[in-house]
Every structure is written in structure tokens, then in C-alpha cells.
Amino acid sequence: MSVILLNHIDEVKSNIKEWKKDNLKVGLVPTMGALHAGHASLIKKAKAMCDKVVVSVFVNPVQFGPNEDYDKYPRTIEKDKQLCEEIGADIVFAPSAKEMYGENVNLSNTELTYVCPPYNYIDCLCGKSRPGHFDGVATVVTKLFNIVQPDFAFFGQKDAQQLFIIKKMVKDLNMNLEIIPCPIVRESDGLAMSSRNSYLSIEERKSALSISKALFEVEKLYNKGITDSNILFDTAVSVLDKKLELDYLEFRDFNTFEKVDKISKNTLTAIAVKIGKTRLIDNIILG
Amino acid sequence: MSVILLNHIDEVKSNIKEWKKDNLKVGLVPTMGALHAGHASLIKKAKAMCDKVVVSVFVNPVQFGPNEDYDKYPRTIEKDKQLCEEIGADIVFAPSAKEMYGENVNLSNTELTYVCPPYNYIDCLCGKSRPGHFDGVATVVTKLFNIVQPDFAFFGQKDAQQLFIIKKMVKDLNMNLEIIPCPIVRESDGLAMSSRNSYLSIEERKSALSISKALFEVEKLYNKGITDSNILFDTAVSVLDKKLELDYLEFRDFNTFEKVDKISKNTLTAIAVKIGKTRLIDNIILG
Numbered sequence: 001m002s003v004i005l006l007n008h009i010d011e012v013k014s015n016i017k018e019w020k021k022d023n024l025k026v027g028l029v030p031t032m033g034a035l036h037a038g039h040a041s042l043i044k045k046a047k048a049m050c051d052k053v054v055v056s057v058f059v060n061p062v063q064f065g066p067n068e069d070y071d072k073y074p075r076t077i078e079k080d081k082q083l084c085e086e087i088g089a090d091i092v093f094a095p096s097a098k099e100m101y102g103e104n105v106n107l108s109n110t111e112l113t114y115v116c117p118p119y120n121y122i123d124c125l126c127g128k129s130r131p132g133h134f135d136g137v138a139t140v141v142t143k144l145f146n147i148v149q150p151d152f153a154f155f156g157q158k159d160a161q162q163l164f165i166i167k168k169m170v171k172d173l174n175m176n177l178e179i180i181p182c183p184i185v186r187e188s189d190g191l192a193m194s195s196r197n198s199y200l201s202i203e204e205r206k207s208a209l210s211i212s213k214a215l216f217e218v219e220k221l222y223n224k225g226i227t228d229s230n231i232l233f234d235t236a237v238s239v240l241d242k243k244l245e246l247d248y249l250e251f252r253d254f255n256t257f258e259k260v261d262k263i264s265k266n267t268l269t270a271i272a273v274k275i276g277k278t279r280l281i282d283n284i285i286l287g
Numbered sequence: 288m289s290v291i292l293l294n295h296i297d298e299v300k301s302n303i304k305e306w307k308k309d310n311l312k313v314g315l316v317p318t319m320g321a322l323h324a325g326h327a328s329l330i331k332k333a334k335a336m337c338d339k340v341v342v343s344v345f346v347n348p349v350q351f352g353p354n355e356d357y358d359k360y361p362r363t364i365e366k367d368k369q370l371c372e373e374i375g376a377d378i379v380f381a382p383s384a385k386e387m388y389g390e391n392v393n394l395s396n397t398e399l400t401y402v403c404p405p406y407n408y409i410d411c412l413c414g415k416s417r418p419g420h421f422d423g424v425a426t427v428v429t430k431l432f433n434i435v436q437p438d439f440a441f442f443g444q445k446d447a448q449q450l451f452i453i454k455k456m457v458k459d460l461n462m463n464l465e466i467i468p469c470p471i472v473r474e475s476d477g478l479a480m481s482s483r484n485s486y487l488s489i490e491e492r493k494s495a496l497s498i499s500k501a502l503f504e505v506e507k508l509y510n511k512g513i514t515d516s517n518i519l520f521d522t523a524v525s526v527l528d529k530k531l532e533l534d535y536l537e538f539r540d541f542n543t544f545e546k547v548d549k550i551s552k553n554t555l556t557a558i559a560v561k562i563g564k565t566r567l568i569d570n571i572i573l574g
Contacts, residue, residue, distance in 0.1 A: 113425070114402075115401075115460070142460050146462050173400055175433050176436065
């Protein structure tokens with residue numbers, strides 16, 4: 001059967017209703033489109049675990065700051081649909097902003113109900129330089145969960161803070177689904193897959209390669225027995241291309257998300273940089 | 288069949304799961320217990336509309352301010368269960384705070400995911416004198432919705448702002464249920480039913496009677512053709528017992544919740560007062 005492209009919430013809900021009647025397990029892969037091999041791995045995982053798979057494609061305005069790349073974020077719905085078709089997803093849900101938030105709606109928290117992750121979870125890492133971002137993410141993900149009512153939802157480990165926040169939200173609000181984290185997919189040279197990689201010039205692309213190189217160097221030293229975060233930090237920074245502007249490079253416990261000084265198994269090493277106007281993130285879980 | 292009292296989320300969820308398999312319609316009546324005839328009317332309505340009825344009884348700590356009556360709020364679970372039994376509810380869900388929020392949990396928004404209603408909807412009426420209250424309400428109601436997964440949830444019109452905020456939340460977050468508003472139930476002398484009426488001394492009870500009197504006076508004048516909010520405000524205030532401390536008396540459009548100067552059909556006249564340490568609210572919809 002072919003994948004179907006739906007733009008309206010009601011259409012999705014009525015499909016889901018039929019599936020639920022037949023007791024089918026539903027998987028959701030929430031994306032902003034511009035699908036790449038990283039997304040493909042999520043969709044394949046969903047396909048393997050669920051009877052029906054919904055891929056949402058929505059560039060969510062409320063998770064972008066005023067000076068961020070909402071307008072220029074790549075939109076490639078035909079290609080996205082094609083990929084979903086090839087992997088065997090059942091529905092591509094690609095609503096408009098109007099469909100999701102209503103017409104002429106003021107998208108601020110004065111006019112819309114928001115889901116707000118705990119302050120301690122957002123006042124760090126990407127949240128620090130993107131105020132409001134994770135409120136927007138938690139809100140749209142809640143909406144998608146309510147629309148699709150999945151048994152499983154699939155999130156990439158690349159957005160580690162997002163994954164952590166979504167898991168916390170599901171627990172705190174007693175949501176009826178399980179979050180399935182999926183490993184980072186990389187280009188053959190090590191660069192983490194990202195829709196934002198398409199922004200990079202050839203020169204920038206070369207510089208960006210030093211991000212994953214820095215993480216792999218941390219891993220190498222950790223595997224040799226070095227656990228002092230200061231040493232690992234300095235090493236990573238020395239590997240980074242000088243054209244990169246470092247936003248953060250942090251070591252956190254993968255389970256509690258607390259900062260650690262001494263690196264151990266399950267330490268998340270997370271990095272964010274700016275290259276020109278492009279912001280890229282990457283991370284590695286040690287051990 | 289007898290009503291069953293459940294204290295654990297998992298127990299409720301597994302009951303609901305069975306019901307859903309049989310395609311039964313589930314109704315939820317969220318309460319803080321100390322049930323009175325107002326609650327009874329909600330449960331009866333739920334019983335009439337649904338195959339299965341869950342009454343939640345939970346004094347929710349996160350919707351009380353630090354100087355409010357969380358500790359002294361009446362708790363009468365045996366009587367509550369009895370009433371639910373008589374009306375024919377199926378489950379009384381009475382979790383502990385620990386069950387709902389976890390052990391040793393800091394209940395602030397630094398550690399917990401909150402659902403936050405729009406600022407314009409909470410920065411007025413009861414929200415103005417109860418900062419954080421409606422965040423706590425929206426959060427616990429979302430949790431209860433996710434636990435019980437009702438087709439219908441029943442809310443009293445007495446908490447008009449709460450009802451408005453919950454309806455907005457359901458719409459904004461695409462929740463899969465319908466909110467059923469139920470009319471205010473009054474004592475024979477007109478006082479709106481409230482669990483907090485039990486706080487009142489005999490003297491205070493007499494003063495409190497002037498709250499509904501003031502609203503009925505507004506209604507009488509409106510029915511005579513008086514639509515100027517200033518006149519109606521002054522009349523209402525003149526009826527109020529002098530021992531009452533007025534928090535607000537406002538005229539708002541029942542559908543948009545915007546303030547109105549000229550009263551018309553569907554104008555909500557809402558009032559909040561303090562009598563001694565007790566805060567009481569009441570309202571009337573004109574026309």
C-alpha cells in the first residue's frame with residue numbers, strides 16, 4: 001500500500017481511530033522534514049516495531065526564536081514523501097501552521113496553552129542559547145501525541161536534550177506511550193546527519209567535520225582511561241577547527257542529565273557550535 | 288456492581304485498557320473530594336452519558352499557593368466513596384501526592400513539566416490573586432486525562448475560569464475528549480455549593496448568602512433591560528454584606544472571556560470574596 005499524505009488533523013485522527021479499533025500498534029516519527037538517513041533509521045525502527053507508522057513533517061514555528069532559521073529551514077515534502085513510501089510508512093502528516101495553531105493566532109504564551117519542561121532541564125545546553133525553544137518542542141510534540149496517539153514515538157539521540165526533555169514530559173504527565181531513542185546516523189566521514197547540513201558551504205562543511213572528530217578524540221582518550229573532564233574538554237577544543245564558534249561542550253550523566261567532572265560509562269559528551277550562520281549539534285555517549 | 292477505590296495510577300490504567308477494548312465510553316469527574324450535591328450532579332451527568340464513570344479525588348498540592356488552604360482542605364474519602372457508590376460510579380481514583388508526583392519531588396517548575404494556560408487567560412479573575420494556581424490545575428487535569436483517557440470530562444460551571452481554561456487547553460493541545468460543563472448547584476437559600484463552605488462560621492454563612500443575592504439582583508436588573516455594567520456593578524456591591532472583602536466582580540463574555548461594558552445575553556457575571564480566611568466564588572450567566 002502507498003503512503004498517504006494528509007494535511008488535516010481530523011483526517012489523521014479518523015485513520016488512527018480505525019487502526020485502534022483493530023488493535024494495531026501505532027508508531028510516530030515526529031520530524032521537521034528535509035528527511036535524511038538519520039530520519040530514515042527512525043522510520044525503519046518504527047516500521048519494525050509497529051503495525052502502522054505515521055511520519056509527521058512540520059516545521060514548528062513556536063520552537064524557533066525570532067532570529068533563527070524558521071523561514072529558510074529546508075522544505076522538501078515531495079522527496080520526504082518518497083522516502084516514507086520507500087520505507088513503508090503509512091501516513092505522512094504534513095499540516096500547515098494554520099492547521100496546527102489556528103488562523104491569525106498569536107503564537108505567544110499570552111494566547112496559547114504551552115507545555116513547559118522543567119526550568120532546570122531547559123536552562124542549559126541548547127536551551128540556554130534558544131530561549132523558548134523547548135517549550136515550543138514540548139508543546140508541538142504533545143499536540144502530535146494527542147493527534148496520532150502512538151504506542152511508540154521515535155526520537156534521534158542527536159537531539160539529546162530534546163530526547164531527555166520529552167522522556168521527562170511523558171513521565172511527568174503520565175502520557176500513554178513509550179519513547180524509543182535511536183542512535184545518531186553519520187555521514188561516511190563522521191559528520192552527524194542534520195537537515196541543517198544543507199546550509200553549509202564546502203569550506204564550512206570541512207570545518208564542521210572537526211565536531212565529530214573532537215567527540216571521537218574524547219572517546220579515544222576515555223577508552224584509554226582518562227576521566228578528568230578538564231583534560232577531555234581541552235583536548236576536544238584543540239581538535240575543533242578555529243573557524244567554529246563554540247557554544248557549549250559539556251559532560252553530563254546520560255540518565256540524570258547532571259554535569260559530571262569525572263567521566264564514566266554513560267557520560268554524554270555534548271557539543272554545539274556555530275559555523276557562519278549555521279548552528280550544529282552533536283554528541284556521543286561514552287562506554 | 289460496587290464502586291472500587293483505587294490509589295494507584297497503574298491500576299486505573301489497566302481498568303481503562305479493558306474498558307477501551309470493549310469500546311466503552313468513559314467519563315471522568317475530576318474533584319478534590321469533600322463531595323457535595325454539586326459534585327453529585329456532575330457524577331449523575333457522567334453516569335447518564337457514559338458506560339463507565341471515574342471520579343478522581345485528589346487535593347492537588349501544585350494548585351495551592353504557599354498561604355492557601357492545602358493542609359486544611361476537607362478530606363472525607365469514606366463519605367465520598369459512599370456517594371459515588373450511591374450514584375453508580377465505577378472507580379474512585381484517590382491517589383496520594385507521592386503517587387501523582389513521585390517521592391521527594393520538588394513540585395516547582397524547576398523540576399516538573401507543567402502545562403501552562405495562556406497568560407491572558409490566567410492574569411485575571413481568580414488567577415490574579417492565585418499566582419500559579421491555573422498552571423497547577425492544567426497540569427493535574429492533563430495528568431488525569433492521560434491516566435483515565437476519558438471520552439468526556441465533567442466540570443462545574445462554578446469554577447468558570449477553570450472551565451474556560453480547560454476547554455482552551457483541550458483545543459490548543461488537540462486532546463481527545465469533550466468537556467461537559469454542568470450548571471452550578473445551590474443550597475436552598477441560594478449559596479453556591481462549595482467544599483469550602485464547611486469553613487464558614489454561622490455568622491459567616493449568613494454573610495456569604497449575600498454573594499448569590501448580589502448576582503440574582505444583577506440578573507433581575509438585566510432582565511428589566513439595564514445593561515450598563517457600572518450600574519449593575521454598583522447595585523451588586525450594595526447588596527454584598529459589609530463583612531465581605533471583595534476580590535473581584537466582573538462582567539465577561541462567556542464565550543471569549545473578554546471584559547464587557549454593555550451587558551448582553553451570555554455575559555458571565557463572576558464574583559470572588561473573602562470572608563474571614565475563606566475565599567468563595569460564584570457566578571451567573573445572563574440571558
